[in-house]
Amino acid sequence: MPLFDIHSHGPRRHASIGNVRLGSDTFPDAGLFSIGVHPWDAANTSLLLPDKGHWPPRAVAVGECGLDRTCDAPFPMQIEVFKRHVAMAEDEGLPVIVHCVRAFHELLLVRRQLHAVQPWIIHGFNKGGDTLQNVLDAGLFVSFGAAVLDASTPAAWACRLTPSSRLLVETDDVDMDIADVIATVARLRDEPYDVVAAYVHENVRNAKLCPIHSPQL
Numbered sequence: 001m002p003l004f005d006i007h008s009h010g011p012r013r014h015a016s017i018g019n020v021r022l023g024s025d026t027f028p029d030a031g032l033f034s035i036g037v038h039p040w041d042a043a044n045t046s047l048l049l050p051d052k053g054h055w056p057p058r059a060v061a062v063g064e065c066g067l068d069r070t071c072d073a074p075f076p077m078q079i080e081v082f083k084r085h086v087a088m089a090e091d092e093g094l095p096v097i098v099h100c101v102r103a104f105h106e107l108l109l110v111r112r113q114l115h116a117v118q119p120w121i122i123h124g125f126n127k128g129g130d131t132l133q134n135v136l137d138a139g140l141f142v143s144f145g146a147a148v149l150d151a152s153t154p155a156a157w158a159c160r161l162t163p164s165s166r167l168l169v170e171t172d173d174v175d176m177d178i179a180d181v182i183a184t185v186a187r188l189r190d191e192p193y194d195v196v197a198a199y200v201h202e203n204v205r206n207a208k209l210c211p212i213h214s215p216q217l
Contacts, residue, residue: 003197004204005178006143007034007064007097007123007170016171016178017209019064019097022047027056032210034061034097042073042081049084055092060209062089063097064123070101079106086114095119095208098140104131108138119207124172128154136166141207143168146176148184159185164199168207 005016018033019025023041027033035056037047050056065085067078089096098120100107104127111120121141125132135142142162147155159167169181186196204210 002201003178003182004169004201004210005171006121006168006204006207006209007145007172009173010171010175015210017061017097020059021064022049028058032058032060034063035059036063036065036085036097037081038064039066039068039078039082039099040071040073042078049088052088052091055088055094059094061095061097061121062086062092064099065096066099067103067107068099068101069103075103079110082107083110083114086110086116089118090114090116093118093208095121098122099124104134108134111138119209121168121207121209123170125158126153126155128157132158132161136163141166141168141203143170144185145170145172145181146174148181148188151188156188160188164196165203165206167196167200168203168209169200 002015007019008016009019018028018031020027020033020035021038023044041047062085065082067082085096095118100122119141121143122135123143124145125142126147144155144159147153148159169178171178182197183193186193
């Protein structure tokens with residue numbers, strides 16, 4: 001069964017969605033990718049998503065985009081830029097790969113305000129407390145990366161409790177093999193590797209992260 005990395009900034013060892021951060025990255029020559037204005041860049045008004053109806057065919061997701069209270073970009077501007085991404089995703093029928101740091105309440109409020117129905121994937125999830133449940137209650141997918149390798153992290157706790165139908169995996173900007181993330185998730189959940197790989201594979205389709213006809217999946 002093919003392995004799939006839903007968010008990667010690095011070399012592609014398996015099928016993956018490469019991240020194109022507008023203003024920093026160029027569009028890849030091959031493979032699937034996402035396009036977004038990172039919240040760190042929200043103050044740069046020259047960074048614009050492709051026009052409606054001109055979305056590149058290999059760009060299967062909007063993002064990474066979102067909200068981050070730890071960066072310098074003014075928070076109201078971050079919200080405005082994020083809303084534009086959500087609107088584009090709704091218009092194009094695409095999922096959203098979400099970056100969220102200390103702003104989950106506002107993030108979920110945007111989803112409700114805009115009546116968004118397309119899948120959202122919280123990438124690099126590493127939170128405890130009620131955050132996981134709030135995200136799941138909102139119908140979002142949760143993606144885990146390198147943080148699960150440390151059993152003491154909130155990510156390791158959260159991946160044990162995430163329903164199998166909402167769980168995805170990624171490498172993000174860490175130079176590692178996605179198979180190692182899947183193996184760690186399987187160990188933490190006390191499930192066979194092949195079982196975890198199978199439902200992650202299915203969730204990629206359910207989250208609309210890979211077209212049905214794509215040879216990558």
